[in-house]
Amino acid sequence: MSYEKLPLEPLFQKIDELKPQFIERLERAVAIPSVSGDETLRPQVVKMGEFLITELTALGFTDIQRKELGTQPPPVADANLQLPPVILGRFGTSPEKKTVLVYGHYDVQPAAKEDGWATEPFTLVHDQAKDILYGRGSTDDKGPVLGWLNVIQAHNELGWELPVNLVVCFEGMEESGSLGLDELIEREAKEYFAKVDQVTISDNYWLGTSKPVLTYGLRxxxxxxxxxxxxxxxxxxxxxxxxxxxxxxxxxxxxxxxxxxxxxxxxxxxxxxxAPLTDKENALYDEIDFSVDEFNAAAGSETCLHTTKQDLLKHRWRxxxxxxxxxxxxxxxxxxxxxxxxxxxxxxxxxxxxxxxxxxxxxxxxxxxxxxxxxxxxxxxxxxxxxxxxNYWVSNPFNDSFTAASKATQDVWGIVPDFTREGGSIPITLSFEQKLGVDVLLLPMGRGDDGAHSINEKLDVPNYINGCKTLGGYLHYYAKA
Amino acid sequence: MSYEKLPLEPLFQKIDELKPQFIERLERAVAIPSVSGDETLRPQVVKMGEFLITELTALGFTDIQRKELGTQPPPVADANLQLPPVILGRFGTSPEKKTVLVYGHYDVQPAAKEDGWATEPFTLVHDQAKDILYGRGSTDDKGPVLGWLNVIQAHNELGWELPVNLVVCFEGMEESGSLGLDELIEREAKEYFAKVDQVTISDNYWLGTSKPVLTYGLRxxxxxxxxxxxxxxxxxxxxxxxxxxxxxxxxxxxxxxxxxxxxxxxxxxxxxxxAPLTDKENALYDEIDFSVDEFNAAAGSETCLHTTKQDLLKHRWRxxxxxxxxxxxxxxxxxxxxxxxxxxxxxxxxxxxxxxxxxxxxxxxxxxxxxxxxxxxxxxxxxxxxxxxxNYWVSNPFNDSFTAASKATQDVWGIVPDFTREGGSIPITLSFEQKLGVDVLLLPMGRGDDGAHSINEKLDVPNYINGCKTLGGYLHYYAKA
Ligand SMILES: [Zn+2]
Ligand SMILES: [Zn+2]
Ligand SMILES: [Zn+2]
Ligand SMILES: [Zn+2]
The missing domain is CATH 3.30.70.360 (Alpha-Beta Plaits)
Structure with a gap:
């Protein structure tokens, strides 16, 4: 796929320069144990929301709103337990620009050293030899959320204008069923989200460990x-x-x-x-970087039902x-x-x-x-x-946002990403698509072995930094589409 | 079945006379929460064993032994938890008399008022209108255990000699797997239990609620x-x-x-x-007092797989x-x-x-x-x-002990008992039979609806008192057999 490259080198260099600050920002975020599934830690979830508001304010976001979602429905120990707020903010409101809504979550799964972590889960540890960041929330989903903030910081320091209007929507209950979020999207569809042209979600993972992917379907x-x-x-x-x-x-x-x-x-x-399998779709599977061996390694057994990569992937998601x-x-x-x-x-x-x-x-x-x-x-x-x-969700992998994200990926990683689907579901994807009536792009930052809900959750530093570049580049290509 | 009646009226009258004392004895026993399955209540199980030693001593038992069984194997919270002792005792050692070993257990199932009991489970409550005794252990197995002691008391007060030598073997772990008991029987087979001619166990129930039974088989x-x-x-x-x-x-x-x-x-x-069903066995089922309705009532549904009493009973135990x-x-x-x-x-x-x-x-x-x-x-x-x-267990319902128990039952209840089997197993039955090489009789005291392991466990006063008469009468008929 050939395309007209945009002059994004200064942005990518600036992001490289800011790497220590970006890691330090993630360190401060991971240090807040914002476990939404543990009632006793609810104040920490709220604290994490406030951390984001402080950062957004410092970066120059406007119209920052802390949307309260009311009391958490039973079963709860504390009948008056308040849901954590959804944090909304804008960067730019130019009527000439397209508006991209980015969604992420600032709550995390539970974690305790005793579960078998090699390091303290709520202390971000940089393994210099492997260049990996370990910590709860590093990849799910604090790394990607801060990725968007890092992109703004890089633009600010370069004195660059952001090529689109950005709307952020960060929730604090994703790991506990996204309570209240559907209603909020419904309420804000014609209000806060009125001008949104596109929704981008960075809350899933590459299929494997070496090749970037863009995700266009979910079961x-x-x-x-x-x-x-x-x-x-x-x-x-x-x-x-x-x-x-x-x-x-x-x-x-x-x-x-x-x-x-x-x-x-x-x-x-x-x-x-x-849906019948067309020849065109069938051919897509040949390109994808994946193997039955990789699958067996992830499953920890040799009990795969299929012998070819193609069959395996079809049964995984189509x-x-x-x-x-x-x-x-x-x-x-x-x-x-x-x-x-x-x-x-x-x-x-x-x-x-x-x-x-x-x-x-x-x-x-x-x-x-x-x-x-x-x-x-x-x-x-x-x-x-x-x-x-x-419901399942399938998008068009050849639309403007997927094309833009593919170009940015090629700029950053030097390779055409795989277009993949996932076997699981991310219900919020469908909610945004249906309630806002716009396309949704799933643009993952982390790798397939990040262990999002497991012990020793990690984010490779190259994924974090190149991920920031990809998010930033994507906004530029999408603006021109 | 006609038989030569023994002159047991004075014994039966004495037992009637002593009814208030017998109920009071059971009251003192039920008040001790000897729950073997609750480690924190282990001292209460031990206390219940000591209660029995005191009673046996007062009644004139000799050679009373408190057999320790050592440390309870894992899983336990307290690694040094001691098993409750088996209490052994003798009443009479005449070489001219047969020796009957009676087994019972002094531990009980857990119980708490919050489970739905109408009364305090560890307080024996005498419902005068219904003439029923409510309390944990009333029927399983403190009532039957004390039944043997009551029989001795009645003999003592009458100045009657016991017609057999009695050996008692009371354990405190039956509700928790009878840990250590098999080994004890093995050890004592040629020692304490050397002269035993017959084993009688009173730890099961009538099939229904109105007709006494003798039990000759278990699955x-x-x-x-x-x-x-x-x-x-x-x-x-x-x-x-x-x-x-x-x-x-x-x-x-x-x-x-x-x-x-x-x-x-x-x-x-x-x-x-x-084993093929013989005509003789087949005919036995016609006599038994039971009905599909009674079964449905016990199951709490109409989901019986059989439509006749005969089929139902055969599938229950044969x-x-x-x-x-x-x-x-x-x-x-x-x-x-x-x-x-x-x-x-x-x-x-x-x-x-x-x-x-x-x-x-x-x-x-x-x-x-x-x-x-x-x-x-x-x-x-x-x-x-x-x-x-x-293993399953089947005895000969026409042997000396069953015949003796049948005569005693007829004296007391005025009816020939049903000869039944049970669907469940009582492993100790087979242990005694095999290790001592003698016949075992299962002679139940309580009714089928006593709720042995449920809330509101009960023993009808007529069952307690007539049960004592039956146990006593049985020893006299067995002595003459
Ligand atoms: Zn997530
Ligand atoms: Zn997650
Ligand atoms: Zn019992
Ligand atoms: Zn029991």
Missing amino acids: GCNYYQIIVNGPGADLHSGVFGGTIAEPMTDLIKVMSTLVNSDGLIQIEGIKEMI FPSLSLHGIEGAFSGTGAKTVIPAKVIGKFSIRTVPNIESAKLDQLVFQHVEAEFAKLKSPNTLKVELIHDG | GCNYYQIIVNGPGADLHSGVFGGTIAEPMTDLIKVMSTLVNSDGLIQIEGIKEMI FPSLSLHGIEGAFSGTGAKTVIPAKVIGKFSIRTVPNIESAKLDQLVFQHVEAEFAKLKSPNTLKVELIHDG
Whole structure:
């Protein structure tokens, strides 16, 4: 792909120059244990929001707003627990420029040294030999959030004008279900976000460890439960075994009909809804930098269902899958317990892809489960229901923002990025697209092995610094598109 | 059944007279919360053992021994936790008399008012209107244990000689696996228990609520686990769903082949081992006082697999059954979690009956599970193993002790008892039979609805008092046999 290069070298040099300051900024952010899932740490989440306001103010952002989202709904220990605020801000309001909204989150997953961290999780540690930054939030999502601030600082120090108007939207509840965010986007769609042309999210990862990617698709997820009800209370298998219809027997029979060991979903009507694989799409998979070996290394086993990279990737993000997660109400401890559980709830979910309609899928699932249960002629009762659903998302990887991000990536990394999709879902992507009616770009900063929710979460320094360059370059290319 | 009645009226009258004292004795016993499963209450279990020693001493027992069983093996919070002692004692040592060993346990299940008890669990409450005694341990097993002491007291006050030598063996760990008891029986078989002719255990219940029973059989239990191992760690179903062989899929498939919803075991070779049902045995079931309605009431549902009393009882205790208990390692909480569990362990058990050989059964189970797993052609690994087994037990309901107990029951209750078996197992029964080489009689005191391990455990006063008469009468008839 050839393109007209913009003269961004001074920006990239300035970012290199500022590296020590950018690392120091991340150090201060990581030091605040803004764990949204731990009520006792809620003041730290709020403190992290205030840290961002201070930084935004110093950088010259305007119209900075601290949007309160009200009381956190149950279950909570403190009934008056306040949700952390969403921080909004603007850099530039020129009617001649396009407006890009960047989303990120300033809360993090829990972390404790005792979990097995090699270093203190809330102290950013720079391993000079490997040039890696270790710390909770380094890659998810404080590094990328500060990336946008770093871009502004570099422009300021160069005396450069930002080529677009930037709107930032930073939330503090992402790791805990983004409570209140959908409503905020809804409320602000025609207010604070009125002029937004494009949304960019930097909160996912490269597929592997060496090649940058741009992400244009996500699978959806419909999560179901099957409830089988029998006796009035748990019974002893010595006294009742052989005389009563056991709910576990029925549930296991029904669950065994959902998917085969080769991963093929056994519910009729689903595969007919899958968008056909075009030759053009099929060819895309050949280019992508990935291997079955890399997959096995990540899974920690050699139990991949596919033998080629192409098949593997297709089944990761463009075909649906069904996983059996577990059973509530049955014996789940170690050792032996001779219980006949009275009520058992089987949990499974289906990852959805274009063009599976969520409501149609529910219908097929319910029909299948009920038909299989009917075959058992059991006196027990069965109920099947949807717990939650979230739609798949696919964008056009050849639109203005993807093209701009691809050019910036080539400038910075010297390579055309892979265009990938992801197997999981990032619900906020769809919310922004639908509520603002604009395109969304997923522009990841970190690598596939960063360990976002694990111990020893890290961000490679080259990813942090080149990531800042890519974010900055992207704004320039997008402005010209 | 006609038989020569012994002149036991004075004994029965004396027991009626002593009723207030017997209830008061039980009241003092229930007041000691001797919960063996709660380490913090271990001193109370010991105190309960000392209470028995005091009572036995006062009644004239000799050679009273407090047998220590050493340190409780892990898992325990206190590594030095001592097992409660087994209390041994003798009443009479005449070489002319037969010697009967009576076993009971002085520990109880946990209980707390908050669990839903209508009264304080460790306060014996006499509901005068219903003539019922409520309290933890009332029926399991403090009532029956004190029953033997009450019989001695009645004899003492009458100035009657006991017609047999009595040996008592009371343990304090029955509700927590009878740790150390097997070894003690082994050690004392040729020592303290050397002269024992017969063992009587009063630690089970009538089948229903109105007719006394004698119990001559118990099912065994072989408990298995199937371990399926896949990836190196739990994975996210968004990222890995559709690309990796999921252990849950394989486990559910295999578990679904073990038993049908009608309760029929699907493992080949088991039904061929079941002892054929003779006409004589078949006829026994017609007499037994029981009904499908009573069963449904106990189960709290109308999900019985059988429509006649006869079928129901046969499947309760003379046919094997297979129960799926649950899965360790899978998601078992409420709500939704998108996990692909890396290692899952399915738990199931088979209740065994004559003439199923335990080792042969293991072989059939292992073969079946391995063959079903092989059909799946999964890259995951499977292991199937026995967690524990305990053999079935069947005695001759026409031997001396059953005949004696039947006569005593007729004297006291005016009715021929039902000869029943139980679906569950009481492992100590087989231990005594095998290690002492003598017959064992199960002579229950309480009713089928006593709620031994539930809230509001109770013992009807008529069962307590007539139970004492039956225990006493039994010793007299057995002495003459
Ligand atoms: Zn994130
Ligand atoms: Zn995260
Ligand atoms: Zn008991
Ligand atoms: Zn018990």
